[in-house]
Amino acid sequence: MKINLALAQINTRLGDVQANLEKHLALIDQARRDGADLLVFPELSLTGYALQDLAAAVALRAEPENPVFDRLLHASRDLDLVVGFVDEDRRHRFYIASAYLSGGKVCHVHHKVYLPTYGLFDEGRFFAWGEAVRAFDTRFGRVGLLICEDFWHASPPYLLWLDGAELLIFTSSSPGRGLSEEPQLESARWVEHINRAYASLFTAFVAHANRVGYEDGLHFWGGSTLFDPNGALLARGPFDEEAVTMCEVDLSQLHHTRTRLxxxxxxxxxxxxxxxxxxxxxxxxxxxxxx
Amino acid sequence: MEPAKIDLTINTDLVRTILTGFVRSEITRVGFERAVIGLSGGLDSALSCFLAAEALGPENVLAVRMPYRTSAQDSLEHAQMVIDALGVRSLTVPISEMADPLFERFPDISSMRRGNVMARLRMIVLYDQSEAFKGLVVGTSNKTEMLLGYTTLFGDSACALNPLGDLYKTQVRQLARAVGVPEAIIAKPPSADLWVGQTDEGELGFTYAEVDRLLYLLIDERYQPQECVAVGFEVAFVEAVVERVRRFHFKRVMPPIAKLSNRTIGYDFLYSRDWGT
Incomplete structure (x- = not known):
C-alpha cells in the first residue's frame, strides 16, 4: 500500500486557538487537494508552546461536542489528521496531547509521558504526566504517537514497537539550542540522529513534525523528517520556514526490511x-x- | 593545559538566519514594522543595525547617533559608515545640552556617574524616537557584558528585544565580519566611549578573548570555579569574574516584588511576553 504522508511544520499564535484552528483547516484543505492521506501537525499546534498560565484557558476535549474538534473531525472524513492540543480530562488535569483523527472519529489520544522540567523547560509545573504508551490501528496499519521529550527517552518508542507500531509519528515544538560551526543547531542534529536510529533499530517508518517560528526568545527550527524502515531519509522539510512536506510512502517496505532483518x-x-x-x-x- | 573544547566558533549563516528571523518576528507580531537603534560607532550596535536592516528593510530602521561633547570623532564617523553601508534612516541627537546642566549642578560628579547619565539620556532619546518613528528599540548588549554587568541599568540595557544577548563578544566579532560590518569597526578596541581614552578591556582589567573562554566554561559548560583553575585559568581571574557575575545579577532580572497575595506578578502569574501573538 502506498500513502501520501504530509508533515505540516507551522508557526502558531500563542494561546489563540481560533486563529490556529483556521490555519489548520486551510492547510488541511490544501493537503486534501494535493492528495495527502495523512497530515501531521506539530506538538501543541492548536495552542502554541510556551503556554505557562494559559494552559487551562486553551484546554480542549477531543470529542465532537467540542466546537474546535467538531470542525477538525469533520475535516478528517477523507484525510487522517494528527493535531496537537492541551487535553483537559474529566478530573481537570491538563495534558500535552496529540490526537489521531480519521473518518470523522477520534482514533487515539496520546498524553505526553515525559514532561521536561529542567534547563529552559518547565512543563511539569503546568501539565500532568501521561500514563500510557499504546499503539493503535488505523486504515494505514498500526501507528504510535509520541510527543517531543517522549522520544528523547528510548523506552516509549521501544514499547510502541513491541506493541506493533509500523509507523511512529513524533511531534515537537523543539526550541533550538547549541551553537557551533555546524550548519544546524546541536538539538536539531540530535533529534534527526535519533529519529534515524529509531527507524533503523525498530525497522519502522518514523515521521517527525516540528514547528517553526519564535516565542519570546525561543526559536523553533522545523526540519521535519520522514525515515523509512532501513533508516533512509525519505523527506525533510526546510529549516526555519513554514512548509507542508509531502512524501509518498510505500508501506510494503516494512515487508522487505523485516524479511531481511x-x-x-x-x-x-x-x-x-x-x-x-x-x-x-x-x-x-x-x-x-x-x- | 586548557581543555580543547573551548571553541567559540559559530556558524554565522545559521546565526544570521535565526537572529534576523527573531527581529522580524518579535517586531511584526506586536503590530510594528520598524526598529530604532542607538548607533555608537562600536561593534555591537553596528551588528544589531545590520541585522535589523536585513530583517525589516533599511527603510524601516532608524539609526540614532547621540554624541556627547567628549565622544570620539571616530565614533561618529564609524556610525556614519554603518548608515551609509546600509542605507538606513538616520538622526543625530547630541546629548551634551541635556547632560551638562546636571553635571554643572554636581561639580565633583564622578566619571561613573557621568557615564551612567549619558547612557540613560540616550535611552530617553531612543524611547522618544520609538514613539515618534513607531519602531521598537533593538538592544545591543552581548552575553559577555550582560554576564559581567558591564552595562548601565535602564541605560544601554533598556530595549524591547535583544538579538545579541546570547553571543559572547568573540562571537559578535565573527558574526559582524560575516554580515559585512566595516573592518575599521571590527578591528578597533571596544569602548563605551563615556570618557576620553576609555576602553572596555582597560576598565575591566582583562581581554574579551580571555574572559569569553572562561565564561563559556562557567556558564555554558557549568564548570565549578575550581575546575576552571584546574584547566589553567588563574585563581584571581576566576574569582574576580565569578564575583562580577554574581554581584551584577540584579541587572539581569526584574526588580523583586514583595509577595502578599495568592497570585503575584512574576511568581505565580506567568505568561510569555508573546502571549496572544
Whole structure:
C-alpha cells in the first residue's frame, strides 16, 4: 500500500486557538487537494508552546461536542489528521496531547509521558504526566504517537514497537539550542540522529513534525523528517520556514526490511521483562541504602 | 593545559538566519514594522543595525547617533559608515545640552556617574524616537557584558528585544565580519566611549578573548570555579569574574516584588511576553 504522508511544520499564535484552528483547516484543505492521506501537525499546534498560565484557558476535549474538534473531525472524513492540543480530562488535569483523527472519529489520544522540567523547560509545573504508551490501528496499519521529550527517552518508542507500531509519528515544538560551526543547531542534529536510529533499530517508518517560528526568545527550527524502515531519509522539510512536506510512502517496505532483518521477530521481551524486574527491585534496594 | 573544547566558533549563516528571523518576528507580531537603534560607532550596535536592516528593510530602521561633547570623532564617523553601508534612516541627537546642566549642578560628579547619565539620556532619546518613528528599540548588549554587568541599568540595557544577548563578544566579532560590518569597526578596541581614552578591556582589567573562554566554561559548560583553575585559568581571574557575575545579577532580572497575595506578578502569574501573538 502506498500513502501520501504530509508533515505540516507551522508557526502558531500563542494561546489563540481560533486563529490556529483556521490555519489548520486551510492547510488541511490544501493537503486534501494535493492528495495527502495523512497530515501531521506539530506538538501543541492548536495552542502554541510556551503556554505557562494559559494552559487551562486553551484546554480542549477531543470529542465532537467540542466546537474546535467538531470542525477538525469533520475535516478528517477523507484525510487522517494528527493535531496537537492541551487535553483537559474529566478530573481537570491538563495534558500535552496529540490526537489521531480519521473518518470523522477520534482514533487515539496520546498524553505526553515525559514532561521536561529542567534547563529552559518547565512543563511539569503546568501539565500532568501521561500514563500510557499504546499503539493503535488505523486504515494505514498500526501507528504510535509520541510527543517531543517522549522520544528523547528510548523506552516509549521501544514499547510502541513491541506493541506493533509500523509507523511512529513524533511531534515537537523543539526550541533550538547549541551553537557551533555546524550548519544546524546541536538539538536539531540530535533529534534527526535519533529519529534515524529509531527507524533503523525498530525497522519502522518514523515521521517527525516540528514547528517553526519564535516565542519570546525561543526559536523553533522545523526540519521535519520522514525515515523509512532501513533508516533512509525519505523527506525533510526546510529549516526555519513554514512548509507542508509531502512524501509518498510505500508501506510494503516494512515487508522487505523485516524479511531481511527480523529484529522484531527475535526481540526477547520475556528476557527484557525479567531483567527490568530485577533492575527495578535492585534499584529499590539501592535507594534504601542496603547495598 | 586548557581543555580543547573551548571553541567559540559559530556558524554565522545559521546565526544570521535565526537572529534576523527573531527581529522580524518579535517586531511584526506586536503590530510594528520598524526598529530604532542607538548607533555608537562600536561593534555591537553596528551588528544589531545590520541585522535589523536585513530583517525589516533599511527603510524601516532608524539609526540614532547621540554624541556627547567628549565622544570620539571616530565614533561618529564609524556610525556614519554603518548608515551609509546600509542605507538606513538616520538622526543625530547630541546629548551634551541635556547632560551638562546636571553635571554643572554636581561639580565633583564622578566619571561613573557621568557615564551612567549619558547612557540613560540616550535611552530617553531612543524611547522618544520609538514613539515618534513607531519602531521598537533593538538592544545591543552581548552575553559577555550582560554576564559581567558591564552595562548601565535602564541605560544601554533598556530595549524591547535583544538579538545579541546570547553571543559572547568573540562571537559578535565573527558574526559582524560575516554580515559585512566595516573592518575599521571590527578591528578597533571596544569602548563605551563615556570618557576620553576609555576602553572596555582597560576598565575591566582583562581581554574579551580571555574572559569569553572562561565564561563559556562557567556558564555554558557549568564548570565549578575550581575546575576552571584546574584547566589553567588563574585563581584571581576566576574569582574576580565569578564575583562580577554574581554581584551584577540584579541587572539581569526584574526588580523583586514583595509577595502578599495568592497570585503575584512574576511568581505565580506567568505568561510569555508573546502571549496572544
Amino acid at each position: 527480523p529484529l522484531l521477530r527475535d526481540e526477547r521481551t520475556a528476557l527484557v521483562r525479567r531483567e527490568l524486574e530485577r533492575i527495578s527491585q535492585s534499584q529499590v534496594v539501592n535507594e534504601r541504602g542496603a547495598v
